[in-house]
Amino acid sequence: MICIKNGRVHDAVHETPYIGNILIEEDKIISIGSDFSVPVDAHIIDAGGMEVYPGFVEAHCHLGLEEYGIGYEGMDINELNDAVTPQMRGIDSINPLDPTFEKAAMAGITCVGTGPGSGNVLGGTFAAIKTVGHCVDDMIVKDGVAMKCAFGENPKNCYKNKSVYTRMTIASKLREALYKTRDYLARKEAAEGDISKTPAYDFKLEALIPVIKGEMPLKAHAHRADDILTAIRIAKEFGVGLTLEHCTEGHLIADKLASENYPLAVGPSLTHATKFELRNKSFTTPGILANAGCQVSIITDSPVIPQEYLPMVAGLAVKAGMKPFDALKAITINPAKHLGIEDRVGSLEPGKDADIVIMNGSAFESLTETVHVLINGQLIK
Incomplete structure (x- = not known):
């Protein structure tokens, strides 16, 4: 005791x-x-x-999937052989012995949502894990907390001149996967266990069944306001859960986001605007969204910002006008809610x-x- x-x-x-x-x-x-x-x-x-x-909590990062001080050998964030890979599981890439875990834990970041990156239209599942341990299976708070999907420049750049060229294609590929899963699930249920009537096993569609059934939200990478609204449009179309990740231009549509009431993970803001869709990024965004009534989590998107600096970036949001208690909630209870683990951590x-x-x-x-x-x-x- x-x-x-x-x-x-x-x-x-x-x-x-x-x-x-x-x-x-x-x-x-x-x-x-x-x-x-x-x-x-x-x-x-x-x-x-x-x-x-x-203990501080992050709703969105890639801790353990892009290893420290190493190149290709430790780069396990995006599977770039296919733009649609919902069957990938983040826990199969996490290396808990990577030194970034110790750095995070020693700084007080005790639990994170980590998983695949944003190269693909559908990238696979995130897990919520503690930041100490030698075996990822022993560190899990909840596996399958969300299904990663991505809008905007990342899928466009990764698959340019191959399978994705426009934002319309990104949206259509996501819709196609969700439509197919809905049909696949209906056929499975109608078969009532009769193997002769059950559709042929589809690994990708099986992975998306929890999304269609409302058991797992889509975790939508979206920086620009129009991409954020496309994510909302598709989630409503299929009646599926949704969390919005990055929300760089969220402050431009704060009232709309407040009325929709989806959880928002904002950041990373302590970076150079390396692409066009980041040109409106600002540390004022978390405070504006919180003041509008949104549930805001602040993120490092590690390794974009080192995981151990999560409290510091919350402090920079306070400097930019966010209320201190809102900033505290944004790195504790709000990300716990974002990940669906608020019964365990966050307060x-x-x-x-x-x-x-x-x-x-x-x-x-x-x-x-x-x-x-x-x-x-x-x-x-």
Whole structure:
């Protein structure tokens, strides 16, 4: 049993932090506050004068799929033999021994949604994983949190003069896959287990069945406003779940996005505008969208921005006008909701995983040091 005592608790539930104790048993938080007795055998962590946060969560990155200090041998983000690859699973490319995991964990990023990149119209599934471990299967919080799809320049550039040339083609390929899956599922269900009536097994369509059934959202890479709206149009057309990733021009259509109420993952903003669709990127975007009433997560899209700098980029959003509590939620509870794992992580509450970060100052300040990190109730720093 562990007790974190006298820290200033930022629980991502209440806007105002408070001085309190956190009692941990095995891998869960069991009590928070100051009105419980601390067991005599508890290991005490004195957090007096320090800031205590939930473990930071990222909704969208590629941690472990593009390895550190290596080229082709460790480049496992995009399968570029086919523009439509929903059958790919991010967990089959993740290398938990890559040094970026330790860098992330030591900085207090305790859980991430990671998976395939945006080269393909359909790229495969994301998983939510903790950032410590030697075997990815032991690190999984939830596999299949989303099915990656992509709009805009990335599929166009990857398949130019091959199979994708226009945005119309991207949309049509996604629609075709969803139409085929809907038909395939209907035929499977109508067969009622009769092998003579069951359609021939299709690996790609099988992977998309959870999307059609509403069990897994599309995770739509979209920077430009028109691409964001195309993603929404197609999701509505098929009645499927959707999260919107990057949203570089989201501030241009903030009222529309607020009315649609899809989760938004915003970023990476701390980069050069390397392509035309990034020309309107701004650190003001997360705050504008949050003020409009959107559920906003801030992302590094690591390795675009190193994973360990997630709190820093949230701080830059605060500098650009985002409310501090909105920024805190954008790297804790909102990405947990975005990934569908808010019952486990994202806030400091009894019953949740004991993923906790203790810092000697504000998480949003670049000079702040991470003093202690607990993941699954284990003190890793």
